[in-house]
Amino acid sequence: MAEVILKNVSKVYDGGKPAVKNVNIEIKDKEFVVLVGPSGCGKSTTLRMIAGLEEITEGDIYIDGKRVNDVSPKDRDIAMVFQNYALYPHMTVFENMAFGLKLRKFPKEEIKARVTDASKILGLEEFLQRKPKALSGGQRQRVAVGRAIVRKPKVFLFDEPLSNLDAKLRVQMRTEISKLHHSLEATMIYVTHDQTEAMTMGDKIVIMKDGVVNQIDTPLNLYNYPSNRFVAGFIGSPSMNFIEGRIIDNNALGFISKGSGLQLKLNSGYEKKLNGFTNKDIWLGIRPEDIYDIHAVERPSFNKIDVNLEVVEPMGNEIFLYFPIDGIQFTARIPAREKPEPHKKSELYFDTGKLHFFDKESEIAI
Ligand code: ADP
Ligand code: MG
Numbered sequence: 001m002a003e004v005i006l007k008n009v010s011k012v013y014d015g016g017k018p019a020v021k022n023v024n025i026e027i028k029d030k031e032f033v034v035l036v037g038p039s040g041c042g043k044s045t046t047l048r049m050i051a052g053l054e055e056i057t058e059g060d061i062y063i064d065g066k067r068v069n070d071v072s073p074k075d076r077d078i079a080m081v082f083q084n085y086a087l088y089p090h091m092t093v094f095e096n097m098a099f100g101l102k103l104r105k106f107p108k109e110e111i112k113a114r115v116t117d118a119s120k121i122l123g124l125e126e127f128l129q130r131k132p133k134a135l136s137g138g139q140r141q142r143v144a145v146g147r148a149i150v151r152k153p154k155v156f157l158f159d160e161p162l163s164n165l166d167a168k169l170r171v172q173m174r175t176e177i178s179k180l181h182h183s184l185e186a187t188m189i190y191v192t193h194d195q196t197e198a199m200t201m202g203d204k205i206v207i208m209k210d211g212v213v214n215q216i217d218t219p220l221n222l223y224n225y226p227s228n229r230f231v232a233g234f235i236g237s238p239s240m241n242f243i244e245g246r247i248i249d250n251n252a253l254g255f256i257s258k259g260s261g262l263q264l265k266l267n268s269g270y271e272k273k274l275n276g277f278t279n280k281d282i283w284l285g286i287r288p289e290d291i292y293d294i295h296a297v298e299r300p301s302f303n304k305i306d307v308n309l310e311v312v313e314p315m316g317n318e319i320f321l322y323f324p325i326d327g328i329q330f331t332a333r334i335p336a337r338e339k340p341e342p343h344k345k346s347e348l349y350f351d352t353g354k355l356h357f358f359d360k361e362s363e364i365a366i
Contacts, residue, residue: 002029002154002155003029003062003065004026004063004155006023006025006026007024008024008060009049009056010056010057019211020211023212025206025216029187031188032188032204034197034202036191036195036202036206036208037208038193042208043191043208044160046191046208047157047191050063050078050155050157051073051078052071053080076155078153078156079153079157080156081141081144081157082160087132091131093124093127093132093135094115094128096132096143097143098112100151101115101151111150114150115128115146115150117149118146121146122142122146123142127139137169141162141165145161149180158190158191161177161190162174162197163193163194174197174201190202195234199222199223204216207222209234214231215228226365227365228358228364229365232356241331243283243284243326244281245257245282246281247266247277248278249279252265252266253267253268253270259325261325261326262305267301273357274357281360282357287354291334292332293332293347294346294349295335295337302349302351305347305349306347308344309340309341309346310323310342311342312341314336314339317335317336318333319339
């Protein structure tokens with residue numbers, strides 16, 4: 001059992017602004033939780049408070065039901081893996097992995113058994129006698145993970161462990177860490193600024209902005225039901241399109257953008273949700289894959305829009321279309337069939353069954 005609970009946790013660095021504000025997170029035993037958000041939003045600070053490397057200004061942290069605010073890092077039964085590996089250059093891979101156990105005065109035989117086990121899991125057996133400088137970036141990162149595994153901690157903490165790797169290796173290590181989570185059956189808390197990593201790895205995702213938790217949910221719920229405009233724009237690539245406008249109700253429900261470039265009929269299914277928002281300023285959001293071209297099969301919820309395609313980007317398996325509405329750049333993402341001509345007028349179809357609405361002031365989802 002290793003459950004981690006943060007209750008009203010805040011952090012103010014000396015003379016600084018609050019870095020983490022009143023954070024509440026419950027992490028269940030064996031869960032893989034990802035903390036994600038833009039640089040500087042307080043992810044590392046949160047993780048370091050869990051590790052005991054940063055003092056908690058306010059609130060409480062519990063590991064397995066025990067309040068650990070005043071427990072030293074070495075007594076918290078956690079292991080942390082950093083972005084920069086932090087390996088000792090003069091030690092071999094074996095010695096690097098054994099180091100923490102040696103410090104804790106584990107018997108030699110036990111150390112050997114644990115390092116051997118971990119090196120098998122990570123495919124490092126043939127490198128045990130090498131020094132870090134004779135390893136690739138991916139192998140070094142594996143050693144750093146191995147050093148955590150040998151400790152058999154209750155909780156693994158990862159702080160952007162893949163950021164120094166090239167794109168291909170990053171994808172490979174992503175699946176390796178996911179497999180590791182499965183085989184070790186450990187609680188893992190993983191920090192990244194990369195929404196794709198978060199979406200693919202997390203059982204549960206915590207989205208932070210400016211030290212504040214914006215939403216905690218499963219990847220699919222975050223994608224389909226973002227709680228505010230920030231979350232809606234942060235999750236998903238290419239990002240959701242946003243445009244300002246108003247809900248109108250002249251016999252039938254509709255949306256008209258501020259510059260009148262986008263006018264949509266809304267089906268009656270939205271009536272309840274948008275009740276009270278008629279003639280109020282709102283943000284409308286639509287994901288790039290919910291905009292279709294002429295080849296799509298006609299659906300009742302499609303609204304035809306005439307646009308001027310500025311850029312057409314063939315990606316191989318799909319095509320990205322860029323076009324302005326009211327001077328704002330929109331992106332559509334369509335299957336790779338016939339490539340539309342750029343710099344031409346084109347008909348696109350907005351799926352009004354897939355719209356998102358946000359309050360203009362608070363930006364909270366309607
Ligand atoms: P993230 O990991 O999400 O990029 P951090 O937790 O590192 O964000 O930082 C959150 C905020 O706290 C930032 O504004 C950062 O400048 C500030 N900060 C981080 N560490 C310190 C420190 N040791 N002293 C003062 N301010 C810090
Ligand atoms: Mg960080």
